[in-house]
Amino acid sequence: xxxxxxxxxxxxxxxxxxxxxxxxxxxxxxxxxxxxxxxxxxxxxxxxxxxxxxxxxxxxxxxxxxxxxxxxxxxxxxxxxxxxxxxxxxxxxxxxxxxxxxxxxxxxxxxxxxxxxxxxxxxxxxxxxxxxxxxxxxxxxxxxxxxxxxxxxxxxxxxxxxxxxxxxxxxxxxxxxxxxxxxxxxxxxxxxxxxxxxxxxxxxxxxxxxxxxxxxxxxxxxxxxxxxxxxxxxxxxxxxxxxxxxxxxxxxxxxxxxxxxxxxxxxxxxxxxxxxxxxxxxxxxxxxxxxxxxxxxxxxxxxxxxxxxxxxxxxxxxxxxxxxxxxxxxxxxxxxxxxxxxxxxxxxxxxxxxxxxxxxxxxxxxxxxxxxxxxxxxxxxxxxxxxxxxxxxxxxxxxxxxxxxxxxxxxxxxxxxxxxxxxxxxxxxxxxxxxxx
Numbered sequence: 439x440x441x442x443x444x445x446x447x448x449x450x451x452x453x454x455x456x457x458x459x460x461x462x463x464x465x466x467x468x469x470x471x472x473x474x475x476x477x478x479x480x481x482x483x484x485x486x487x488x489x490x491x492x493x494x495x496x497x498x499x500x501x502x503x504x505x506x507x508x509x510x511x512x513x514x515x516x517x518x519x520x521x522x523x524x525x526x527x528x529x530x531x532x533x534x535x536x537x538x539x540x541x542x543x544x545x546x547x548x549x550x551x552x553x554x555x556x557x558x559x560x561x562x563x564x565x566x567x568x569x570x571x572x573x574x575x576x577x578x579x580x581x582x583x584x585x586x587x588x589x590x591x592x593x594x595x596x597x598x599x600x601x602x603x604x605x606x607x608x609x610x611x612x613x614x615x616x617x618x619x620x621x622x623x624x625x626x627x628x629x630x631x632x633x634x635x636x637x638x639x640x641x642x643x644x645x646x647x648x649x650x651x652x653x654x655x656x657x658x659x660x661x662x663x664x665x666x667x668x669x670x671x672x673x674x675x676x677x678x679x680x681x682x683x684x685x686x687x688x689x690x691x692x693x694x695x696x697x698x699x700x701x702x703x704x705x706x707x708x709x710x711x712x713x714x715x716x717x718x719x720x721x722x723x724x725x726x727x728x729x730x731x732x733x734x735x736x737x738x739x740x741x742x743x744x745x746x747x748x749x750x751x752x753x754x755x756x757x758x759x760x761x762x763x764x765x766x767x768x769x770x771x772x773x774x775x776x777x778x779x780x781x782x783x784x785x786x787x788x789x790x791x792x793x794x795x796x797x798x799x800x801x802x803x804x805x806x807x808x809x810x811x812x813x814x815x816x817x818x819x820x821x822x823x824x825x826x827x828x829x830x831x832x833x834x835x836x837x838x839x840x841x842x843x844x845x846x847x848x849x850x851x852x853x854x855x856x857x858x859x860x861x862x863x864x865x866x867x868x869x870x871x872x873x874x875x
Contacts, residue, residue, distance in 0.1 A: 466512050469521060474505055475674050477522055479600050481529050483576040486597075496536060498597075504529040574685060578638055581649035582628065589624035590646075594653045596621060599675070601660065604853070609656045611791065611822070643691045650686070651700055651756070654679045658704050662711075663854075670721050670856030671714060680704045687743070699747035699756035705740035706763035709733040721860040724766075737767050758784040774803040791819050795828050807832045823851035830864070842868040 478501055485497040504525055518524040580597060581590040588610065595601040595609070603621075607614045638646075661675025683701040686692040713727035722728075744760050762780045765773050781797035794817055802810035811832050819825035826848035833841035845868060849861045 466509075466517060469517065470505060470508060473508075473521060473525065477525060478502075478505075479597070481526060482597065484526065485529060485533055486576055497533065500532045500536065501529055504532060507532075574682065577650050577653065577682070578643060578646050580628075581646040581653070583645070584627050585624045587649050587652070589620050589627075590649045591653050591656065592617060592620050593624045593628075594649070595656060599653070599657045599660075599678070601657075605660060608853070609660060640691050647686075647692055647694060647697070650692075651683075651696055654683050654686075655700060655756070657682075658707070662707055664856075670719070670854060671711060673711060676704070676708055676711065680708065687746075695747045695749050695752045696754045696756050698743045699754060699760045702740045702743035702747060703756055703760035703763050705736045705743060706760060706767060709736035709740065709767065715856075719856065721856055723860075732767070740764065740767075753783075753787070755784060755788045758787060774800055778804050791817075791822060792824070795819065795822075795824050799828060799831075802832060807836065821851070823848045823857075826851065827861070834868070838868050838871045842872055 481501045481504070482497050485501065507528055508521075508525060512518070576597065577594055580594045585593070592606055592610070595606060601609070603614050603617050606617045606621075610617065658676055658679035661672040661677075661679065664670055664672050664675075680701065683697060683704060686694075686697045687701055709732050710724075710727065712733065713729070713731035714722055716722055740760070741764065744757075744764060747757055747760065758780050762777050762784070765777050765780070770776075778797065778800040781793060781800050785793045785797060795814070798810045798814045798817075801813060811829065814825070814829055814832065817825065826844040830841045830844035830848060833844065835841075842865065845861055845865050849858060849865060852858050852861060
C-alpha cells in the first residue's frame with residue numbers, strides 16, 4: 439500500500455505544473471517521466487542486490503521516494519549533470535539511513551545489527567554494467583525453486599518489471615485476489631528460506647532459465663498489447679524484454695535455442711509496432727496496417743535468431759510462435775495453411791486459450807468463417823474478451839446482430855482505454871447497420 443501511494447503521488451506530481459525551471463517548464467517533468475519508466479525497476483534491483491531481498495518492500499518505497507526528492511531538489515538546484523547517477527546515489531543513502539534508523543524488520547536483522555554482524559555496503563556501484571547484472575541476478579534469484587513456477591514469475595514481474603496486480607491477473611488469466619495470495623506466499627517463502635542474492639552455479643542458472651524466459655515473454659506481451667494501461671502499446675516494456683533476452687543469448691549458460699527463439703519472436707512482433715497505431719495513437723488492426731511501416735531490419739534480426747534457435751534439439755512454444763510470427767511477415771500463398779499447421783503443433787505443446795483462439799482465426803482464413811464459428815463456440819472462454827472479439831469478427835458480414843452482441847460483450851470485458859475506444863467504434867458501426875439491436 440505504501441508503494442502504491444508513493445507511486446500515485448509521484449505520478450500526480452509529474453502531472454501538475456510545479457512552477458520551477460520557468461524557462462523550460464516541461465524539461466524536468468519529461469526527464470523524470472523517462473527516468474521513472476527506465477530506472478525504477480533497475481534501481482530496485484540494484485538496491486536489493488546490495489541490501490538483500492528481505493528489504494524489497496522498503497526498497498520499492500525508497501526508490502519512489504527518491505523520485506519525489508528529485509522533483510523538490512531539482513526545483514531549487516536544477517537538473518544534475520548525471521541525473522541517473524544522482525538518483526542511484528540518493529536511493530543508496532536513503533536505504534542506508536533507513537537501515538541504521540529502523541532496526542525493526544525482524545528479530546534476526548535486529549540481532550545482526552546489534553552484534554555488528556550486519557554490514558551496510560559502503561561501496562555502491564551504479565555503473566551501467568552493474569545495473570544490467572543486478573537485473574539479471576535478481577531475475578534468476580527470484581526464480582528460486584522453493585516457489586512454484588507461477589509464483590516465481592509473478593514475483594519477478596512485480597519486482598523487476600513493475601507489474602500491478604491487475605496486470606498480473608490479466609497475464610495469468612486469473613483473479614486479482616489469487617495473484618495477491620500468490621505474491622504473499624512467494625515473499626514469505628523466500629524470507630523463510632533466508633533468501634540471498636549471490637552468484638549462481640551453471641546448473642542452477644540452467645534450471646531457472648525456463649521461468650526467466652516465461653517472465654520475459656509475459657513482459658513483452660504486456661508491452662505489445664497493454665491490458666489496462668492508457669497506452670495500448672508500451673514500447674518501453676517491449677524494449678526492456680528484448681534487452682534482457684539479448685543478454686541471455688550473449689551468455690554461454692543461457693544461450694539456449696529457446697532463448698534465441700524467444701528473441702526472434704520479439705523481433706518479429708516489434709517490427710510491426712509503428713504500424714499498430716495511427717497518428718492519434720488509436721489501434722490499427724493487422725489487416726489494416728501499412729506494411730511499409732514495418733521495420734525490415736527487425737524482421738531480418740528475427741530471421742537470424744530463429745535460425746540460431748533451430749539446432750534440432752528443441753521445439754518449444756517460442757519456436758512455434760516465432761515461426762508463426764515469421765509467416766505473418768510474408769505474402770506467401772501458403773502463409774495461412776502454414777500458420778494453421780503451426781498452431782496445431784502449438785496447442786500440443788501448450789494448450790492455452792490464446793493458442794486455441796488464434797488457431798481459430800487461422801481456421802477462418804483457410805477453411806472459412808463458418809467453420810471457425812463452429813469451433814470457437816465449443817470453447818469455454820465466454821469470460822474472455824478475445825473470445826468475443828473473435829466471434830464478433832467472424833459474424834461480422836454475415837450476421838451483424840450477432841457480431842454486435844459479441845463486440846458489446848468484449849467491450850464490457852476490456853480494461854484498456856485504447857482497446858475500448860477501438861471496440862466502441864466497431865459497436866457504433868454495427869449499431870448503424872442493426873438499428874434497434
